[in-house]
Amino acid sequence: MATAPHGFLRVAAACPPVRVADPERNADATLDVVLRARERGVQVLVLPELGLTGYTCGDLFFSLSTLVSGAERALDRVRRETGRLPIVLVVGLPVEQEGRLFNAAVVLQAGRVLGVVPKTYLPGYAEYYEERWFSSSREGRQSETVLAGEAAPFGTDLLFQVPEEPGVTLAVEICEDLWAPIPPSSYHAVAGATVLLNPSASPDQVAKAEYRRELVRQQSGRALAAYVYANAGVHESTTDLVFGGHLMVAENGVLLSEGERFRRDGDFILADVDTERLRVERTRQTSFADAVHAAEADYRVVSLEPIPAPSPHRLARAIDPHPFVPSDPKTLDARCREVFSIQTAGLARRLEHVGSKRVVLGVSGGLDSTLALLVCVRTFDLLGLNRNGILAVTMPAFGTSEHTRQNAHRLAEAAGAELREIDIRAACEQHIQDIGLDPADRESVTFQNLQARERTQVLMDLANKERGIVVGTGDLSELALGFATFAGDHMAMYNVNGSVPKTLVRRLVRWVADNHASDTERAVLTEVLETPVSPELVPPEKDGAIAQRTEEIVGPYELADFFLFCLLRLGAGPRKMLFLAAHAFGDRYDEAALRRWLRVFIERFFDNQFKRSVMPDGPKVGSVSLSPRGDWRMPSDASKEAWLRALDHGGRT
Numbered sequence: 258m259a260t261a262p263h264g265f266l267r268v269a270a271a272c273p274p275v276r277v278a279d280p281e282r283n284a285d286a287t288l289d290v291v292l293r294a295r296e297r298g299v300q301v302l303v304l305p306e307l308g309l310t311g312y313t314c315g316d317l318f319f320s321l322s323t324l325v326s327g328a329e330r331a332l333d334r335v336r337r338e339t340g341r342l343p344i345v346l347v348v349g350l351p352v353e354q355e356g357r358l359f360n361a362a363v364v365l366q367a368g369r370v371l372g373v374v375p376k377t378y379l380p381g382y383a384e385y386y387e388e389r390w391f392s393s394s395r396e397g398r399q400s401e402t403v404l405a406g407e408a409a410p411f412g413t414d415l416l417f418q419v420p421e422e423p424g425v426t427l428a429v430e431i432c433e434d435l436w437a438p439i440p441p442s443s444y445h446a447v448a449g450a451t452v453l454l455n456p457s458a459s460p461d462q463v464a465k466a467e468y469r470r471e472l473v474r475q476q477s478g479r480a481l482a483a484y485v486y487a488n489a490g491v492h493e494s495t496t497d498l499v500f501g502g503h504l505m506v507a508e509n510g511v512l513l514s515e516g517e518r519f520r521r522d523g524d525f526i527l528a529d530v531d532t533e534r535l536r537v538e539r540t541r542q543t544s545f546a547d548a549v550h551a552a553e554a555d556y557r558v559v560s561l562e563p564i565p566a567p568s569p570h571r572l573a574r575a576i577d578p579h580p581f582v583p584s585d586p587k588t589l590d591a592r593c594r595e596v597f598s599i600q601t602a603g604l605a606r607r608l609e610h611v612g613s614k615r616v617v618l619g620v621s622g623g624l625d626s627t628l629a630l631l632v633c634v635r636t637f638d639l640l641g642l643n644r645n646g647i648l649a650v651t652m653p654a655f656g657t658s659e660h661t662r663q664n665a666h667r668l669a670e671a672a673g674a675e676l677r678e679i680d681i682r683a684a685c686e687q688h689i690q691d692i693g694l695d696p697a698d699r700e701s702v703t704f705q706n707l708q709a710r711e712r713t714q715v716l717m718d719l720a721n722k723e724r725g726i727v728v729g730t731g732d733l734s735e736l737a738l739g740f741a742t743f744a745g746d747h748m749a750m751y752n753v754n755g756s757v758p759k760t761l762v763r764r765l766v767r768w769v770a771d772n773h774a775s776d777t778e779r780a781v782l783t784e785v786l787e788t789p790v791s792p793e794l795v796p797p798e799k800d801g802a803i804a805q806r807t808e809e810i811v812g813p814y815e816l817a818d819f820f821l822f823c824l825l826r827l828g829a830g831p832r833k834m835l836f837l838a839a840h841a842f843g844d845r846y847d848e849a850a851l852r853r854w855l856r857v858f859i860e861r862f863f864d865n866q867f868k869r870s871v872m873p874d875g876p877k878v879g880s881v882s883l884s885p886r887g888d889w890r891m892p893s894d895a896s897k898e899a900w901l902r903a904l905d906h907g908g909r910t
Contacts, residue, residue: 260300260419260564263833264533267567268452269299270487270516271525272502277311277494278324280331280350284309287335287348290525294344298567299527301345303454305489305502306376306432307360309335309350312458313494318351318358318390325351325358332363332370333405340368343564345417347429347487349456354402354411357392362429362456363404364417364559370409371559373402376431377413377441384460384498387433400557410557413441416450419561424532426450427561432457435472435486446480447548448556451532453482458489460498466518469503478510481538481545483530491519506530509538513574529574537828576841579815580822581761581879593768596761596878597635600753603876604636604728607751614642615725617716619746620649620676621657621793622664625754627785628762629730631769632753634672647674648723652681652715654708655699656793658803664788667781677719681711705794709745716749726750729873734759736872736883737821738811738858739865740792747868755875756882758821759790759814790814811861812854816846820858825881825889831855831904856904863897 260266271294273286287304294302306312309328317324328350335348345366352361352373359375375397381388394413402411417427428445435442435455442453453476459469469488477484483506490502504516506528514528539545567573583589608614616633620626633647649672651665669676688707689696698704713727720727729749731741733756741747754762763786770782790807797803808814816838823829823837838851846854869883870893882888 260422260566261425261532262566262570263829263836264424264531264536265529265566265570265572266301266425266452266483266532267297267299267527267529267573268301268303268483268485268506269294269297269525269527270303270485270504270506271523272305272487272490272504272516272520273308273523274492274521275305275308275311275490276492278314278317279311280309280324280327283311284331284334286523287331288338290523291335291339291342291344291346293525294527295342297527298573299344300564300566301347301427301452301454301485303347303456303485303487305349305487306362306456306458307349307351308456308489309348311493312489312500313496313498315386316390321353321358325353329405332365336365336368336370336405336407339365343367343562345427345561345564347454347456349431351391352402352404354397354399357396358390359394359397360387360391360431362431362454363409364415364427364429366564367562370404370407371417371561372410372415373404374413374415374429374431375411376434378433378437380433380436385433410559412557414556416445416448416556416558417561418449418558419563421563423449424451424536425561425564427452427454429454429456431455432459435476440476442476442482442484443480445556446482447545451482451535452530453477453480453484455484455486457486458493458500459503461501461503461518466501466503470505470512470515473505474507474510474512477507481509481535481542483508483532483535490523491521509535527573529572531827533829533833534827541828572840576837578819578841579760580826581758581818581881582764589764590768590772593765596757597632597765597769599876599878600632600757601636601639604632604751604753605639607726607874608636608640611726613725614646615648615720615723616646616728617648617650617720617723617725618728618730619712619716620651620665620668622651622661622668622785623788623793624759624762624766624785624790625732625735626665626730627668627782628757628766629728629753630668630672630674631766633728634674644673645675646725647672648719648725649674649676650716650719651676651678652712653678654681654685654711654794656708656791656795656797656805658793658797659801660803661788661793664781664785668785671775671778671781679715681708681715684711699796705792706742706745708794709742709792713742713745713748720750728753729875730754732757732759732762733881733883734814734817734821736869738817738861739868740807740811740861741868743868747872749873752873752875755872756877756879756884758818758881760818812857813846816842816851816854817858820855821862822881824862825883831859831900835904852904856901859897859900859904863895863900866891866895867893
């Protein structure tokens with residue numbers, strides 16, 4: 258098995274109880290936590306700064322023959338007793354070289370000392386006195402050192418990499434290095450490190466944990482890397498300071514795991530970091546590649562042995578089934594507020610530019626047109642315009658149900674918009690006759706699309722007549738799936754929903770209903786939310802119920818949005834998308850269903866790029882967008898076969 262299947266590498270940070278100035282006892286604690294990590298399938302384990310001696314030894318660090326040599330013997334014991342384990346360990350201890358003492362982190366694997374990384378930035382302010390005992394890495398004159406009976410590379414220019422999987426590339430910085438204006442990890446990342454490891458000893462004070470958390474999170478985002486941080490704990494000396502044992506794992510600006518501080522028995526956290534995603538982000542963001550010119554020196558690459566992944570491979574991280582919709586209520590409220598504000602700001606600027614006080618939009622009684630109408634209302638209020646300038650047009654045809662027709666009327670009334678109902682059935686019948694379509698045809702694509710195009714023609718002509726603009730209603734998910742009629746509902750003069758996925762459309766309408774609607778408005782919005790998603794282009798059932806349900810054709814929108822996020826945001830291939838979906842949705846969909854709807858998604862995504870190539874203007878609201886001008890550039894005749902083969906037969910994804 259690969260070290261990082263689908264790019265996932267299991268990392269851990271631990272803070273075992275330390276006994277200050279007792280290396281032998283600290284070796285025991287280190288070995289105990291290594292055993293615990295092995296049982297949890299950990300592949301890379303980071304322990305605190307100077308963990309084999311304790312950080313708070315003070316002038317005892319000058320005891321070279323007892324404390325420093327004792328730490329080296331403790332390291333040798335850890336090396337020997339982990340000799341059969343492929344796990345990578347990062348252990349802290351003082352290292353003496355040519356009359357200088359260095360605060361160092363040693364990287365071990367399978368009984369080998371792979372490298373020794375000295376600390377660069379030594380704090381000598383406030384409560385810190387490291388410059389009293391240690392020398393900076395800049396003062397090291399040798400590129401190699403002998404430690405625990407082994408010669409090993411020495412320096413900050415070390416990358417530790419699995420040769421067969423360059424995405425698994427590790428680098429180390431120590432505590433204060435992260436606080437520096439330009440952390441060494443920035444250079445490590447530009448040189449290729451995807452996983453940054455920090456053994457630390459940062460004392461706790463009021464509000465310092467918040468600052469520390471932001472440093473770790475933001476550095477992982479700035480460096481497009483995973484960041485593993487292991488801080489010293491409560492068993493360090495409390496003569497003047499207290500250490501809380503703060504443990505964190507972050508990835509690309511997101512905190513994946515965080516420990517509980519001030520635990521008396523120590524702490525241990527783990528997470529699976531996605532190295533493949535990090536590589537995708539680095540290739541996508543050109544500024545990262547440009548930063549290579551800032552690298553100070555060439556790096557030395559130390560080869561790691563393959564580190565078998567946990568088996569069975571179950572992820573030790575949460576996979577959000579609804580990546581566009583935050584699960585935290587406060588975050589969701591802020592997200593909805595911001596998206597709605599971006600939509601309204603975009604439409605307001607367009608109206609100002611064209612000098613119009615009139616908008617025209619089709620209102621079907623469904624989700625998308627409801628959100629577009631709400632955006633128009635908010636925009637008109639923002640600009641101080643009379644809501645009568647909003648012309649809401651409902652255009653019943655062969656598939657329109659009475660339920661959605663009534664929804665449209667009630668929506669327009671609640672919004673204070675002007676409503677016009679234009680029955681397009683006669684116009685469609687005439688068109689059916691003109692093109693020679695079988696009059697009995699009530700299902701073909703031609704029959705369905707001619708209705709959508711007739712509606713768009715009505716809206717465009719009304720906009721000309723009323724000296725307004727047509728506001729589009731189609732959402733991002735429909736664009737991804739091509740579930741829109743070319744030159745029909747696919748077209749508008751400005752589309753406020755074009756980068757809003759269907760799952761978020763639903764939450765936005767719910768947010769408005771819960772927070773910004775009167776009782777009357779809330780009632781009709783609730784009706785819309787409970788209505789099945791449908792284009793209503795085929796006749797209803799005999800009892801008047803909607804016969805055409807979109808999700809029976811293109812699959813559940815929650816899956817389509819999940820696949821879209823994986824493809825565009827994570828750069829994932831089909832096999833990884835299936836793997837992630839299985840974790841995200843658990844038992845809600847079996848593998849056959851996931852595979853079926855992923856195939857539908859891939860086929861529709863590739864086959865319908867031509868529609869996205871000519872999509873109208875509209876505001877980008879999130880990190881995933883399909884605008885051919887600003888975000889997604891794809892040839893309309895690109896082949897889908899490589900993706901389908903990967904789905905059907907496996908292989909690299």
